Amino acid sequence: MQAIGAAPLKNAVHALPNREDTRALFEELHREITENGGEALILEARLVGGMGDAELRGVFDAARDADYEELAREARALCEGEYVAAADVGRLRKRLNEVAAIDFFGAHGRQAAQAAITEADRRSHQHPDVSGPGAPELTPAELKRRVWVTRRHVHVDRIASAWLIRRFIDPEASFKFVEGKGYVPEPDELRFDMADAEFTHEGDRCSFETLVFLTGLETDPALRALGEIVHDLDIADARFERPETPGVSALIAGICAGTDDDEERIARGSTALDGFYAHFTRRKED
Numbered sequence: 001m002q003a004i005g006a007a008p009l010k011n012a013v014h015a016l017p018n019r020e021d022t023r024a025l026f027e028e029l030h031r032e033i034t035e036n037g038g039e040a041l042i043l044e045a046r047l048v049g050g051m052g053d054a055e056l057r058g059v060f061d062a063a064r065d066a067d068y069e070e071l072a073r074e075a076r077a078l079c080e081g082e083y084v085a086a087a088d089v090g091r092l093r094k095r096l097n098e099v100a101a102i103d104f105f106g107a108h109g110r111q112a113a114q115a116a117i118t119e120a121d122r123r124s125h126q127h128p129d130v131s132g133p134g135a136p137e138l139t140p141a142e143l144k145r146r147v148w149v150t151r152r153h154v155h156v157d158r159i160a161s162a163w164l165i166r167r168f169i170d171p172e173a174s175f176k177f178v179e180g181k182g183y184v185p186e187p188d189e190l191r192f193d194m195a196d197a198e199f200t201h202e203g204d205r206c207s208f209e210t211l212v213f214l215t216g217l218e219t220d221p222a223l224r225a226l227g228e229i230v231h232d233l234d235i236a237d238a239r240f241e242r243p244e245t246p247g248v249s250a251l252i253a254g255i256c257a258g259t260d261d262d263e264e265r266i267a268r269g270s271t272a273l274d275g276f277y278a279h280f281t282r283r284k285e286d
Contacts, residue, residue, distance in 0.1 A: 004029065005102025007059045015056065017104045018044060061107040067099040068109030075116035084124040090237030092117050143215070144170045147189045150197075151180040154262045156252045157234040158193045159269035160208045160226065165192070166270065167277075168223075169215055177262045206234040222280035226273065248276065 004025040006014035016022040026042050033040040075092055078084045096113060103110060148165055150158050154177070165173050181195040191197035193207035202210045208230040212223050228240035229248050255268045 003102075005060070005063070005104065007056065007063065015045075017060075019104075022104070057105050060105055064099060064103045064107035065109035068107060068113040071096055071099065071113040072109070072116040075113070075120040078120045079116075079123055084120050085236075086121075086124045087236035089117065089121045089124050090235070090239075092120065094238065140169075140215070143190070145172050145188075146170055146174075147176055147186070148173050149176045149178055149183065149185055149189050149191045149194070151194045152177040152262060153260075154265050155256060156249075157206050157208055157230055159252065159255075159266055160230045160273060161192050161199075161211055162266045163270040163273045164208060164211055164217075164223070167274075168217055169211070175263065175266065204235070204239075206231050208234075222277050225280040226276060229276075244276070248272075 004016070004022075006016050006026075008014055016026060023042075030040045030042055071092055075089075078088055078092075096110075096117060099113075100110060148162070148170070150162070154162065162173075162175060176189065178194075183191070183194070183196075185191055190199065192199040192211065194200065197207075199211050199214065200207050205213065206227075209227045212218050212220075212227055217223050225242065225244075228242050229245045232238060232240050232242070232245050233249050233252070251272055252269060255265055255272070259265055259268070
C-alpha cells in the first residue's frame with residue numbers, strides 16, 4: 001500500500017484519489033491479493049463526516065513530505081563527504097521520481113528535496129580523481145603521435161577511451177599509467193580520465209563521451225551507442241539503460257579479473273570494443 005501511495009484511514013482501509021491511473025493500481029493489487037487466496041474490496045467512496053477532503057489531502061501530503069525530507073537529508077549527508085559518487089546521486093534521483101509519481105497533490109517538500117539532490121549532483125562532477133581544467137584547443141594533427149597518460153588499474157572508461165584514442169584519434173598513440181593526482185605531464189603528453197587531465201569528465205559526461213564530443217566524433221551513431229553504455233557503467237546513473245550494458249559490464253569485469261597489466265587490459269578490451277562498434281555500425285545500416 002505504501003509503495004502505491006495509498007493513505008491509511010481506519011484499520012485495513014486505504015484510500016487513493018479517484019482517478020483512472022490510481023484505480024488501476026488498486027485493481028492490480030486486488031488481483032494479487034485474490035490470486036493468493038486473500039480477500040479485498042475496491043469501493044468508490046465520498047466523505048460525508050469525520051474527515052473532510054482537505055484533511056484527507058493533508059494525510060497524503062504529510063506522507064510525501066516525509067519521503068521528500070528523507071531524500072533531502074540523504075542528499076545533504078552526501079554533500080558533507082569528501083566527494084559525491086554519481087551512483088548515489090542516481091539512486092536518489094530514481095527514488096525522487098518514484099515519490100513524485102505518487103505525490104498526488106503536490107506536497108511542498110519536493111522543491112527542497114530536488115534542490116538538495118541537484119547540489120549533490122553538482123558536487124559529483126568534482127571528483128578529485130577525474131576533475132580537470134578542460135580540454136586544450138588542439139587541431140587533429142596536434143593530437144597525433146602523443147603519449148596519453150591516465151591512472152593505473154584501468155577499467156571501463158579508461159579502457160574505452162584508450163580504444164577510442166588509438167582507433168579514431170591517434171593511431172600511433174602510446175600510453176603511460178601513473179598514480180594520478182599531482183602528476184606533471186611532459187610536453188608531448190596528454191592526460192585523460194584523471195585529476196587535472198586535458199580530457200576527462202565534463203559536466204555529466206564521462207571521459208569517453210568527452211573525447212567523442214571534443215574530437216568531433218559525436219555524429220557517429222555507433223560511438224554514441226558505445227558512449228551511452230560506458231556512461232552508465234562509469235557514472236552509474238542508469239541514464240540510458242541500453243540492453244547491451246550488462247553484457248559489456250560482465251565482459252570488462254572478466255578482462256580486468258584476468259590481468260592486472262594495464263596494456264593487456266586495453267588490448268583485450270579493444271578487441272571486444274571493435275566487435276561492439278561493428279555491431280552498432282551494421283545495425284544502423286540494416
